[in-house]
Amino acid sequence: MSDRSSTMLLFGATGDLARRMLLPSLYALHSDSLIAPDLRIFGTARSGLSDDEYREFARTALEEFLPEDRKAENMIDSFLDRLQYQALDASTLDGFDDLAKKIGDISGGLSIFLSTAPFLFEPTIKGLQHAGLAGDNVRIGLEKPLGNDLASSAQINDAVNAVFPEERTFRIDHYLGKETVQNLMALRFGNMLFEPLWNANAIDHVQITVSETVGLEGRAGFYDDTGALRDMVQNHMLQLLSIIAMEPPANFDATAIRDEKVKVLRSLRPVAEGDSVRGQYGDGAVNGEAVRSYAADLEGQSDTETFVALKAYVDNWRWQGVPFYLRTGKRLAQRRSEIVIQFKSVPHNIFGGRGGKLEPNVLIIRLQPEEYVRLMVMAKEPGLDRGDVKLREVPLDLSLTTAFAGKRRRIAYERLLLDLIEGDQTLFVRRDEVEAQWTWVDGIRANWAKNNIEAKPYAAGGWGPSASVALTEREGVSWHE
Incomplete structure (x- = not known):
């Protein structure tokens, strides 16, 4: 199998993901000459469009979602020349032969991006195999959700792996395509400063926050069946x-990195009773605007959680006894994705006798909306101290x-699509990772069901239920806000 595929096939090519992310990302790769001039791009979905109609659909999407500085009419036209379209009902085998005929020669390799409803995964895989679109030179990228628990995920993976072996299966988590997420490994393993302290001897706890200000945003059906924990x-x-906690890999390659990540996931201690909080947003205000409750957005009552806070432990030598606090939710006070590494206090404060108060160091890694790394350190305030020493x-x-002001900031799907085309699995999720994740999450859900843990209400525009504050503060910890 050659490194680069000469043909790409997008399932769900008229969907929201294609409009907002996939087509603009492929255009960006085209405009920067990162994909081969002869790469052909085929779209397929149920909509009955001709090639020209699909190109107009793509043009409209690019006009809406491309940044202004990326729009160049001649470049858009040359990108649209790559596109072809074939209508397909993936639930039946009938149309796959026509799809294969439309695509034609795939001897140069075919990369497939599958973004469809979960119930279509199995029939789509069967259809591709039936039509001869699943040979040794074909790789497939799978967009989530890949099931809703371990059993359903295994069923999907079994169906995929029966046709596409693991080395040709690319499971997508778009967070791994984010530049700052990739910088986590550079921060840890490219700097002597941090790695000697990256363990239970020096770190008190870790916080991971992924907060959203939006509500359902057109995803009511999917979200109510899924909830924050699984989403x-x-x-x-x-x-x-797993990236924060993993051991240093021997090499920067797909196998070494994913081997270390799965060790972390398998070392996660089952979440104890009382170490998780479920929440659901009520009426409130976000960014000064009144917003409705989840029930009102859903237009019905539901116990689905829109907020989760957890205390997790990684049971290995490096992290024994260090709590990892995780929280995520909708309709919260700010849109933010960040990691906070709270170091322990110095063993002895030499300034204590002069009134100097010390705070333990904190490392803040902000992923969005800003991208920065911030280390909080203690310093002496300027002045001629004749009594107390003032530290800040x-x-x-x-x-x-x-x-990196001179470098273009790329969205995650640009990298992931290029890696799919080139066959690099480093930023994709392996099956054993997925199954370790589901095993841990299924345990949390089973605990909720056993103990009848209900979603606690919280006002939209805040930071979740008060129980999430209690989760940390009983250990003398406060959420970083």
């Missing part, structure tokens, strides 16, 4: 945790946006 914790947040916490900031 965010099972994939994005556990991937962040000050930040050492590295703004990635400023530091």
Whole structure:
């Protein structure tokens, strides 16, 4: 199988993900000459469109979602020339032969991006195999959700792996394509400063927050069947945790990195009773605007959680006894994704006799909306101290946006699509990772069901239920806000 595929096939090519992310990302790769001039791009979905009609659909999407500085009419036209379209009902085998005929020669390799409803995964895989679109030179990228528990995930993976072996299967978690997430490994393993302290001897606790200000945003049916735990914790947040906690890999390659991540996921202690909080937003105000409750947005009553807070432990030598606090939710006070590493206090305060108060160091890694790394350190205030020594916490900031101001900031799907085309699995999730994630999350859900843990109400525009504050403060810890 050659490294680069000469043909790409997008399932769900008229969907919201294609409009907002996939087509703009492929255009960006085209405009920067990162994909081969002869790469052909085929779209398929149920909509009955001609090639020209699909190109107009794509043009409209690019006009809406491309930044103004990326729009160039001649470049858009040349990108649209790559596109072709074939209508397909993936629930039946009938149309797959026509799809294969439309695509034609795939001897140069075919990369498939599958973004469809979960119930279509199995028939789509069968259809691709039936039509000869699943050979040794074909790789497939799978967009979540890949099931809603371990059993359903295993069923999907079994169906996929029966046709596409693991080395040709690319499971997508778009968080792994974010530039700052990739910088976590550079921060840890490229700097002598941090790695010797990256353990239970020096770190008191870790916080991971992924907060949203939006509500359902057109995803009511999917979200109410899924909830915050399965929508965010099972994939994005556990991937962040595994990168933070993993041992140094021997090499920067797909096998070495994913081997270390799965060790962390398998070391997660089952969440104890009382170490999790469920919440659901009520009426409130976000950014000064009144918003409705989840029930009103849903237009019906539901016990689905829109907020989760957890206390987790990684049971290995490096992290024994260090709590990892995770929280995520909708309709919260700010949109934010960040990791906070709280170091322990120095063993002895030499300034205590002169009134100097010390705060333990904190490392803040902000993923969005800003991208920065901030280390909070203690410094002496200027002055001729004749009595007390005045110390103050000050930040050492590295703004990635400023530091790399001359570099183009790329959205996650640009990298992931290019890696799919080129066959690099480093930023994709392996099956054993997925199953370790589901095993842990299924245990939390079973505990909720056994103990009848209900979603506690919280006002939209805040930071979740008061119980999430109690989760940390009983250990003398406060959420970083």
